[in-house]
Structures are given as C-alpha cells and as structure tokens.
Amino acid sequence: MKPCLVSIIVPIYNVSQYISKCISSLFKQTYCDLEFIFVNDCTPDNSIEKLLNVINEFPNRKDQVRIINHEHNKGLAAARNTGLSFANGTYIYHCDSDDWMEPTAISEMVSKIVSDKAEIVYTNFYFSYANKNVLSVQQKTSNSEEFIKLMFKEEVHGAIWNKLYKKSLFIDNDINFPNGNDMWEDLYTNFYLFYFSNKISYLNSSFYHYNQENISSLGREVNSKKLTSIFSNISQIESFLKKQKDARFTTELIYLKLAAKQTLLFTCDIKNFRKWLTIYPETNPYILSYKSLPLHLRLLGFLSTKKLWTFIRLWILVKKNLKPQ
Structure with a gap:
C-alpha cells in the first residue's frame, strides 16, 4: 500500500x-x-x-x-x-x-x-x-x-x-x-x-x-450555555434539510431533538422537567418510543407530558435520598 x-x-x-x-x-x-x-x-x-x-x-x-x-x-x-x-x-x-x-x-x-x-x-x-x-x-x-x-x-x-x-x-x-x-x-x-x-x-x-475519568471535560456537565449550543446546531441541520426539501430524516430528527433535551430529565430540579416540556414540544408524544433513553427517564418524560408533577416531585425526593452523603 x-x-x-x-x-x-x-x-x-x-x-x-x-x-x-x-x-x-x-x-x-x-x-x-x-x-x-x-x-x-x-x-x-x-x-x-x-x-x-x-x-x-x-x-x-x-x-x-x-x-x-x-x-x-x-x-x-x-x-x-x-x-x-x-x-x-x-x-x-x-x-x-x-x-x-x-x-x-x-x-x-x-x-x-x-x-x-x-x-x-x-x-x-x-x-x-x-x-x-x-x-x-x-x-x-x-x-x-x-x-x-x-x-x-x-x-x-x-x-x-x-x-x-x-x-x-x-x-x-x-x-x-x-x-x-x-x-x-x-x-x-x-x-x-x-x-x-x-x-x-x-x-x-x-x-x-x-x-471517562476526566470529569472536567466539555460534555460532562450540561448547563444553559451548552444546551443553547446543542439547540443551535440542531436548528442549523433542520434548516439545511428544509432548504434542500429533504424529508428523509423527519422521523429521526424527532429523536435527535429528544436526545438534545434529555439531560434535563437527569436532574433533581422540578424546573428542569417543566423546561423539558416546553422545548421541542412536538417531540413529547414520542418519548416512550425513544429507546435510547433508559426506561425510567422515558417514564419521567411521559409524566411531564401529563403534568403529573406530584409523581415527579416524589421521584426527585427519592433520588435525593439515595444520593451518597
């Protein structure tokens, strides 16, 4: 060669x-x-x-x-x-x-x-x-x-x-x-x-x-600024596909958007679950079919779509109590 x-x-x-x-x-x-x-x-x-x-x-x-x-x-x-x-x-x-x-x-x-x-x-x-x-x-x-x-x-x-x-x-x-x-x-x-x-x-x-040992790496902690970067990148991809009149990836874009906001479901803050609900709301009905996300997080997303905040708060309470001291 x-x-x-x-x-x-x-x-x-x-x-x-x-x-x-x-x-x-x-x-x-x-x-x-x-x-x-x-x-x-x-x-x-x-x-x-x-x-x-x-x-x-x-x-x-x-x-x-x-x-x-x-x-x-x-x-x-x-x-x-x-x-x-x-x-x-x-x-x-x-x-x-x-x-x-x-x-x-x-x-x-x-x-x-x-x-x-x-x-x-x-x-x-x-x-x-x-x-x-x-x-x-x-x-x-x-x-x-x-x-x-x-x-x-x-x-x-x-x-x-x-x-x-x-x-x-x-x-x-x-x-x-x-x-x-x-x-x-x-x-x-x-x-x-x-x-x-x-x-x-x-x-x-x-x-x-x-x-996986570098806890300070860019992708470890997702804050508002990082989420904004993710959403901007998705927006540019979506705009490109619309300009091309290319509908081949319409379904997959739904799951990409769910992936983009999934970190909000990892938190112990009820505000983030409410925020999850408002970002890309068109994707919310698909949360249970998003199989790349663990089942318990899909269920939390589903509960958020139904605005069953009592159950979300209960989950947050349990999760906080399970955290190592």
Missing part, C-alpha cells in the same frame, strides 16, 4: 493530567506518513509544557509536529477548524487530547479507507475507566443515509474520533465545525460529512479509548 499523508488534529485546552498519555499513543502509531497538528486554544495550565516534553521523547516525530497557538480562547469547534486550515494530509483524523489510541489505529483505518475507496471509515471504540474498558460496537452500514438516521437515534456514536475522513470531503463541500457552538459540534459536522459522502465503510475493530 502506498503511504498516504494523514493529518492528526488535536485541540488542547486544560488537559494537563491526560495529554502525555494521549500524545504518546499518537507518536507510537505504526503508520509513519503522519503530520501532527496541535492547536493550543490558550490553555491556562501546563499542557503545552507536557506536550513539548513528549515531543522530546520521540525525536523521530519532531519534524512531523506543528503547534498552532490561538491568540485567545476560541473554543473547541474553532480549534478543530484551525487544525483543518493547516492540514496537508490526504486524510484527516481528529483526536481529543484527554483520550488515547491503540498503535495500529491509523494504519488499519488507512488500509480500509484506501482498499474500499471510501471517503469515511468508522470503527468501534472503548469507554475507558480507571480499571476497565467497555467496548462500544457500532452498527454496520455502508449507506450514508442509514448512518445519519442511526446517528440521530443515538444508535451509532456522533463523535469524530472513531472516524477517518478524506480531506476533500471537507474542502469540496465547504464543511467546517460550527464556531462558537462547542456542544455536539462533532455530530453537527458529521451530519454534513456523511450527507455529502459517496462511500463510507465500517471497520469492525476498536482502537480509540474514550476517557
């Missing part, structure tokens, strides 16, 4: 505890024809110092490394876009700086994407905890429309880090991450990438370790 340059893009912000393991796993890749683009999004800690230390431990990789410094913090989506703007590779791979990879990841993904003449290849991955790895097996499809439907229903993961992309897919279709909207920026961008792709492939292997 003729080598193909792969650009690995890594945004860096406040990951001092994890970055050394991440970068070491990237530099240990068995695939050689790589460039590493690290985007320093004005990290306030010593992540860059640790990055430089790891670079010095791998002198064979030093000439493949480029560090781009933002003048001010721009957010995750903007950092990914900066990385894309500097990428020279035929293929693009995105890695989060608190995660890590198996050594053969890039080699096997490149082999698959080249042999299948695909524009995207996606794989399984691990949810990685301190003492265990939990395998997440993705559903197999070679059809972009089906993948999008599965992604909207949360039956395949919307992340970008278990996928390898042909760079031309970004360039030819003017696809970028949504600057300023840093929650679900990966699902948003994947929608467009898969929408415009002509050929996708599934590789039934697992390489990526999605770190």
Whole structure:
C-alpha cells in the first residue's frame, strides 16, 4: 500500500493530567506518513509544557509536529477548524487530547479507507475507566443515509474520533465545525460529512479509548450555555434539510431533538422537567418510543407530558435520598 499523508488534529485546552498519555499513543502509531497538528486554544495550565516534553521523547516525530497557538480562547469547534486550515494530509483524523489510541489505529483505518475507496471509515471504540474498558460496537452500514438516521437515534456514536475522513470531503463541500457552538459540534459536522459522502465503510475493530475519568471535560456537565449550543446546531441541520426539501430524516430528527433535551430529565430540579416540556414540544408524544433513553427517564418524560408533577416531585425526593452523603 502506498503511504498516504494523514493529518492528526488535536485541540488542547486544560488537559494537563491526560495529554502525555494521549500524545504518546499518537507518536507510537505504526503508520509513519503522519503530520501532527496541535492547536493550543490558550490553555491556562501546563499542557503545552507536557506536550513539548513528549515531543522530546520521540525525536523521530519532531519534524512531523506543528503547534498552532490561538491568540485567545476560541473554543473547541474553532480549534478543530484551525487544525483543518493547516492540514496537508490526504486524510484527516481528529483526536481529543484527554483520550488515547491503540498503535495500529491509523494504519488499519488507512488500509480500509484506501482498499474500499471510501471517503469515511468508522470503527468501534472503548469507554475507558480507571480499571476497565467497555467496548462500544457500532452498527454496520455502508449507506450514508442509514448512518445519519442511526446517528440521530443515538444508535451509532456522533463523535469524530472513531472516524477517518478524506480531506476533500471537507474542502469540496465547504464543511467546517460550527464556531462558537462547542456542544455536539462533532455530530453537527458529521451530519454534513456523511450527507455529502459517496462511500463510507465500517471497520469492525476498536482502537480509540474514550476517557471517562476526566470529569472536567466539555460534555460532562450540561448547563444553559451548552444546551443553547446543542439547540443551535440542531436548528442549523433542520434548516439545511428544509432548504434542500429533504424529508428523509423527519422521523429521526424527532429523536435527535429528544436526545438534545434529555439531560434535563437527569436532574433533581422540578424546573428542569417543566423546561423539558416546553422545548421541542412536538417531540413529547414520542418519548416512550425513544429507546435510547433508559426506561425510567422515558417514564419521567411521559409524566411531564401529563403534568403529573406530584409523581415527579416524589421521584426527585427519592433520588435525593439515595444520593451518597
């Protein structure tokens, strides 16, 4: 197989505890024809110092490394876009700086994407905890429309880090991450990438370790600002489909909207259950059929649609009493 340059893009912000393991796993890749683009999004800690230390431990990789410094913090989506703007590779791979990879990841993904003449290849991955790895097996499809439907229903993961992309897919279709909207920026961008792709492939292997120990990561706590980002990204997808007069994903958009507001059902605040009721109200009748959500949360959503607040308050009381002191 003729080598193909792969650009690995890594945004860096406040990951001092994890970055050394991440970068070491990237530099240990068995695939050689790589460039590493690290985007320093004005990290306030010593992540860059640790990055430089790891670079010095791998002198064979030093000439493949480029560090781009933002003048001010721009957010995750903007950092990914900066990385894309500097990428020279035929293929693009995105890695989060608190995660890590198996050594053969890039080699096997490149082999698959080249042999299948695909524009995207996606794989399984691990949810990685301190003492265990939990395998997440993705559903197999070679059809972009089906993948999008599965992604909207949360039956395949919307992340970008278990996928390898042909760079031309970004360039030819003017696809970028949504600057300023840093929650679900990966699902948003994947929608467009898969929408415009002509050929996708599934590789039934697992390489990526999605770190579950970083409690400070962007997606851990969902507040009002983060919810606004999610809703904005969904709104843009919905507007695009309306403009295209494409009704193929109408049903799946309902489940995507339910997924967007589901975190409000995880709380112990009656105000959030009332808020859940008013966001995307057209989706509420479908809550019991939203099988990606645990049954007890579907039931809480159903009770909210009936405005049975007494039962919701009882659940909140029980949940608060069950919390460890």
